[in-house]
Amino acid sequence: MDNIVQKVKTEITKMVINSIEEAKKNGLLNIEDIPSIEIEEPKEKQFGDLSINTAMVMAKSAKMSPRKIAEIIKDGLKLEGTMIEKVEIAGPGFMNFYLNDDYNVEALMLIKKKGIDYGRVNIGNGKKVQVEFVSANPTGPMHMGNARGGALGDALSSILDYAGYDVTREFYINDAGNQIEKFGLSLEARYLQLLGQDVEVPEGGYHGDDIIERAKEFLELYGDKYKDADPEDRRKALVQYGLKKNIEKLKDDLEAYGIEYDVWFSENTLHESGEVESVINELKEKGYTYEKDEALWFKETLFGAEKDDVLVRANGYPTYLASDIAYHKNKFVKRGFDWVIDIWGADHHGHVAPMKGAMKALGIDPNKLDVLLMQLVRLMKGKEVVKMSKRTGKMVTLRDLIDEVGKDAARFFFNMRSADSAVDFDMDLAVEQSNENPVFYVQYAHARICSILRQLKDDGINTEDLKDVDLRLLNEEAEIDLIKKLAYLPEEITIAAKTMAPHRITRYILDVASLFHTFYNSCRVRGVDEELMKARIVLIDATRIVIKNVLDMLKITAPEKM
RNA sequence: GCGCCCGUAGCUCAGUUGGAUAGAGCGUUUGACUACGAAUCAAAAGGCCACGGGUUCGAAUCCUGUCGGGCGCACCA
Numbered sequence: 036m037d038n039i040v041q042k043v044k045t046e047i048t049k050m051v052i053n054s055i056e057e058a059k060k061n062g063l064l065n066i067e068d069i070p071s072i073e074i075e076e077p078k079e080k081q082f083g084d085l086s087i088n089t090a091m092v093m094a095k096s097a098k099m100s101p102r103k104i105a106e107i108i109k110d111g112l113k114l115e116g117t118m119i120e121k122v123e124i125a126g127p128g129f130m131n132f133y134l135n136d137d138y139n140v141e142a143l144m145l146i147k148k149k150g151i152d153y154g155r156v157n158i159g160n161g162k163k164v165q166v167e168f169v170s171a172n173p174t175g176p177m178h179m180g181n182a183r184g185g186a187l188g189d190a191l192s193s194i195l196d197y198a199g200y201d202v203t204r205e206f207y208i209n210d211a212g213n214q215i216e217k218f219g220l221s222l223e224a225r226y227l228q229l230l231g232q233d234v235e236v237p238e239g240g241y242h243g244d245d246i247i248e249r250a251k252e253f254l255e256l257y258g259d260k261y262k263d264a265d266p267e268d269r270r271k272a273l274v275q276y277g278l279k280k281n282i283e284k285l286k287d288d289l290e291a292y293g294i295e296y297d298v299w300f301s302e303n304t305l306h307e308s309g310e311v312e313s314v315i316n317e318l319k320e321k322g323y324t325y326e327k328d329e330a331l332w333f334k335e336t337l338f339g340a341e342k343d344d345v346l347v348r349a350n351g352y353p354t355y356l357a358s359d360i361a362y363h364k365n366k367f368v369k370r371g372f373d374w375v376i377d378i379w380g381a382d383h384h385g386h387v388a389p390m391k392g393a394m395k396a397l398g399i400d401p402n403k404l405d406v407l408l409m410q411l412v413r414l415m416k417g418k419e420v421v422k423m424s425k426r427t428g429k430m431v432t433l434r435d436l437i438d439e440v441g442k443d444a445a446r447f448f449f450n451m452r453s454a455d456s457a458v459d460f461d462m463d464l465a466v467e468q469s470n471e472n473p474v475f476y477v478q479y480a481h482a483r484i485c486s487i488l489r490q491l492k493d494d495g496i497n498t499e500d501l502k503d504v505d506l507r508l509l510n511e512e513a514e515i516d517l518i519k520k521l522a523y524l525p526e527e528i529t530i531a532a533k534t535m536a537p538h539r540i541t542r543y544i545l546d547v548a549s550l551f552h553t554f555y556n557s558c559r560v561r562g563v564d565e566e567l568m569k570a571r572i573v574l575i576d577a578t579r580i581v582i583k584n585v586l587d588m589l590k591i592t593a594p595e596k597m
Numbered sequence: 598g599c600g601c602c603c604g605u606a607g608c609u610c611a612g613u614u615g616g617a618u619a620g621a622g623c624g625u626u627u628g629a630c631u632a633c634g635a636a637u638c639a640a641a642a643g644g645c646c647a648c649g650g651g652u653u654c655g656a657a658u659c660c661u662g663u664c665g666g667g668c669g670c671a672c673c674a
Contacts, residue, residue: 079617088616091654101654126617127654172674213673239673330672341600341670348672355674384601385669410602411668451622452610455602457667459609470636473622479636487633530613542611545621556629556638597636 037149037156038525039142044085046117047132048072051089054111063107066097083123083131084519090128101128139515140506142522146577154524154584158532159200165366166192168378169289170207173281174218175243177288177433178423179412179460180380185433186449187409188378189294190537193588198532203372205298206285207362210278211306212355217241219270222277225250226269230262243430249277288434292442293590305361311353314361314397315346323396338392359386360393367399376405376535381457384408407535410457417463431462440465443591447474450541450589473545477582478594480548484579485595487560491572494561498576501569508570513554517574520550521581537589544585551578 036042051072058064070092077086090105097104105124112122120135146153168188171181189204196202209215221240225247228234236242253276261269282299289296305311315331318324323334324346331347333356346357366372379386387408391401414421414431423430436445439462448465451473452458465472491498509518524543531539560571586593 073614075614075616077617078612078620082617086616088655091616094654129617209674217673328672332672345672350672352672354672359674381602381668383669383674386674387601408602408668413667456610457603468623471623472636475636476622479634483634483637490633534613536613538611539613542621549621552637553639555633556635559633561633597634 037145038529039138039145039522040526041529043118043134043138044074047074047085047087047119050112050114050117050119051087051108051130053113054108055089057111058107064093064097064099064104066093068096077129077131082125082129084134085132086129087132088129090124090130094128104128105130134519136507136510138522139509139518142518143506143573143577146521146580147573150580151584151587153580154528154588155197155199156525156529157199158529159195159198161199161201162373163203163371164195164200164374164376165203165205165370165372166195166376166378167205167207168192169294170209171285172209172214173278173285174214174241175245175281176430177285178430179414179433179436182292182433182436182445183409183412183449183458184378184380185289185292185294186446187407187454187537190446190450190540190589191376191378191407191535193590194528194531194537194540197528197588200374200532203297204295205300206289206296208282208299208301208303209355210282211302211358212352215274215278218277219274221246222250222253222273223266223270226253226261226273229254230259245281246277249273249280252280253277288432288437291437292433293446300362302358302362305358305365306353310365311358311361314364315353315357318346318360318393318396321396333389333393333396335389335392338395340388340392344389356386356389356393359390360397363390363394363404364397364399367394367403368397372403374403374405376407378407378409381408381410405535407454409454413457413459415459415461415464417461421462440469443478444469444472444474446589446591447472447477447541450537453536453538474591475597476552477544477548477586478592478597480551481579481582481586481593482595482597483555484551484575484582487575488572488579489595491561496568496572498572501573504569504573505566506570506573508567509574511554511558513550513557514571514574517547517550517554517578520547521577524581524585540585540588544582544589547578547581547585551575551582 052069055064055069059066070089072087072089074085074087077083090108091101093104094101102124105128109122109124109130114122118134118138118141120133122133123131125131149155166188169177169181169185171177192202192204217237217240220237221242224234224236224240229250250273253273256276257272261272318333319331323337325332325334329349330345332343333346335343344356345354347353363375366375387406390406391404394401394404414423421431444465449458488498509515527539527543531537558571560568560575563571583593
């Protein structure tokens with residue numbers, strides 16, 4: 036059993052059901068069905084470790100007061116051999132369960148035994164899940180939104196991996212379509228400018244300095260070879276060079292941010308392989324399309340969308356929607372993913388219904404596709420909103436963020452917030468306050484533990500293969516609180532995976548760090564009675580393991596010194 | 598106008614399936630280093646959970662209306 040919280044919940048469920056059935060048999064309770072036992076964790080310590088509201092739920096059908104029912108259930112509970120110390124009835128009819136020492140001992144043993152694998156659970160059963168995230172346009176550098184998407188997608192991927200899924204991280208390269216045209220025209224303009232010609236970057240083109248850089252590099256490589264070439268060939272050569280270079284940079288920047296993809300998927304290959312064309316034909320044959328104004332439309336409204344959209348433009352080119360449908364068919368049908376998660380900025384939310392509709396139209400269960408929308412990042416300088424402009428190409432890039440704020444702080448920051456909350460990112464503040472960033476609080480806890488363990492080793496004390504440790508000696512409040520939090524990691528992973536909420540893990544590890552610091556300030560490890568010291572070594576080492584595992588999951592450094 | 602997301606302490610934000618006295622960090626105030634790292638800890642102050650109605654034993658959470666903010670509603674992606 037990987038998840039001790041689940042284990043004790045199962046124990047409670049079983050004993051409660053047994054007790055109710057027993058009471059029914061003895062005529063103490065008169066009910067038809069036993070409600071499902073919902074176990075929750077009370078916020079208040081005075082209400083025990085786990086509690087159920089079963090008696091309150093049963094009150095109506097049993098025609099008895101909740102407290103009376105609770106009494107009957109409680110009397111029938113067999114606590115021997117379980118991890119429950121005692122049960123109390125409180126408030127309107129809650130039954131509060133208190134955990135005993137066995138629970139704490141078992142939790143610590145499990146962490147020690149599992150080590151770097153502690154926290155892993157198997158709710159995924161090896162199901163193939165793909166997480167597609169960032170997928171920034173390869174026409175320029177990545178911005179703060181990509182930084183958020185990267186932190187979110189990568190953390191979610193790790194969590195699903197820990198939860199027992201077979202995870203594929205994927206980056207979709209939009210190397211086809213309109214913006215590539217614009218990219219080519221922009222590069223061409225800069226190239227010709229460098230050759231002394233009086234041309235301008237076209238309307239809606241890319242004005243950033245990076246375009247000028249690419250053009251310069253291209254000029255160095257090929258000189259004026261393309262000056263008088265056929266414009267189409269010229270743009271093709273420029274685009275080919277620019278894309279290659281930009282994609283390399285995307286990879287470099289993302290790697291510096293701690294992200295490594297399993298698959299870089301090129302949109303262009305979908306056109307070349309004929310998959311786009313074939314999926315358009317499939318929709319056509321199924322009768323889900325019609326022609327209007329010389330364009331081919333997809334009847335999305337049949338599948339719950341608000342309006343129909345164009346699949347093939349009047350000029351014969353397929354839209355992004357057509358390639359995206361082909362892409363998702365490729366994910367499900369050709370590559371056989373059981374579950375696909377796309378992480379998109381909230382500005383793309385209108386795209387969700389069309390995609391789900393298309394899945395339905397293709398006979399793919401749309402529930403296998405989850406789109407995680409994250410609200411946008413607004414860049415601030417103090418109280419001022421920093422406008423990012425495509426026209427002027429002025430923006431703060433992911434690379435700037437890594438250089439100025441640091442990978443660890445940035446990833447932690449983005450993963451502290453739920454995807455649903457819009458964030459204001461104050462660059463000045465982030466740099467200025469980086470020393471009191473929460474990430475250091477967690478890293479500091481880790482470094483502190485390593486420091487203690489180092490010194491113990493210097494004292495000649497074995498900290499790794501401790502024998503005959505009596506973990507029951509750990510009964511200070513600070514110790515118990517810490518152990519219980521550590522025991523919760525597998526459950527936390529489970530919930531984070533089910534709710535696709537990486538920020539839970541970040542919050543969790545902050546709690547762990549906080550409880551450790553409290554422990555540190557009230558209990559000593561070195562210099563106490565040897566038996567107690569041994570038990571505490573096990574505790575802090577378990578804490579170290581938990582922090583390390585979670586930071587690894589978030590791809591944040593776990594320093595031994597800082 | 599229609600759709601999606603949001604509105605919780607001075608600020609930034611948590612709050613899984615509806616639960617008991619709504620939490621944390623920052624900031625403010627007051628304490629704690631002659632013993633393992635003070636990047637830490639302990640304590641205090643701070644709230645009509647935007648507002649009104651409803652559902653029920655019980656609502657920050659679900660439904661509905663209003664107000665305020667963000668984002669969509671292209672033959673761009």
